[in-house]
Amino acid sequence: MGRKNNNALFFTCSLIEYIGRSTKRKRCKVTDFLGKERIERIYEYADVFHCDPIEKTAAEFIEEAHITEGTFDNVKDCRYTVPGYWDIGEVYERLIEDVYEEKNIVNGIWEVYHSWIDAQISDYNTDFYYQPRDYIAECYKEGVIL
Template sequence: MDKNNNSLFYTCSLIEFISRQTKNDRKDVIEYLGEDLERIYDYEDVFHCEPIEKVADDFINRNNIPTGEFDNISTCKYNVPDYWEIGEVFERLIEDNYSEKEVFDGIREVYSSWLAEKILNFNSDLYYQSREYLTECYKDGEIIIS
């Protein structure tokens, strides 16, 4: 897959934003979005022209995404990375492990993985690690300790 895929970056960032707004786990937001996940990816250039708050609100209402109880923000003891930063972490992880044809499988699999849970623990520094390190952890199925 091409590096710096803008459509994937925006899609992952929007998933993060919606998750924070609705207090749902990211993998659940993906399920609620259903076919709109592909719509977001395909029309990122159009959606990106609007404020992300408006786009998120439209998709939350369109897909009746309920308020959940997942909250990894209020438990964070340190600076919370913004949704663009976390979107980039997930974009890179998907890019490095899936082809362009597999992008939607990649989105679903990465966000449902054990590593997503670890990355989203903002009390750790895992989301700051290099893309190469995260890819190796993902492939190995565990946190690599050197």
Template structure:
């Protein structure tokens, strides 16, 4: 549906993942705490933000949004190799691209992260996050893992 390989969306999703890991928050919580306006700013300025170290950018948004430490630690719970935040960012990017039109990308970010699929992608003890993109999009469209 959307533009394939949307680098602004890829960066936005990877930053959400990075913040979630840093602050031990579910990714839907991160999206909620950032809010729609800041998500839009991250997305719109991703081409500039990506020039800075992601740690610095994340720290600035964590401070601006006063994101406190949580207890969700899917990295520690992982029994296998933990996928890096770029890998998981790409999973979300592709899902949003495949499920929403270019005009609806920001709504797609909000909807995908606030849906059931957030827990499935964040469970690194399953093979769900590295399934083919069309399968993940089909699951999202149906509302459950097929």
């Protein structure tokens, strides 16, 4: 567990973040639209998908998964500097790496995005998303912000 810098996981989480921003959807809803099989495919072939611009890859998955426009706009609601989608992708990547075994990564993606912590990481008006990775992992395991 942990500290591997899993590039496929980083790309998968960043793509989920990018899709969420472009469709104004909570990230758990993005994963619902994508479904576990598609997420597994993104994860498995991340090195291939990463060769294209993320905008193109996102557009293809938005169309394929029929992701409709929502009303969740945490970028617009942010009163401070908006973190980049790669930055937020890295927060999710590190959390999933720190808490789930390599063989359970896709399940870990699903669990994390469907947990309470998704709303915390997506609230850019707090400083939670840029706390140390160990702290974020401990909060996740305990089920509360410590």
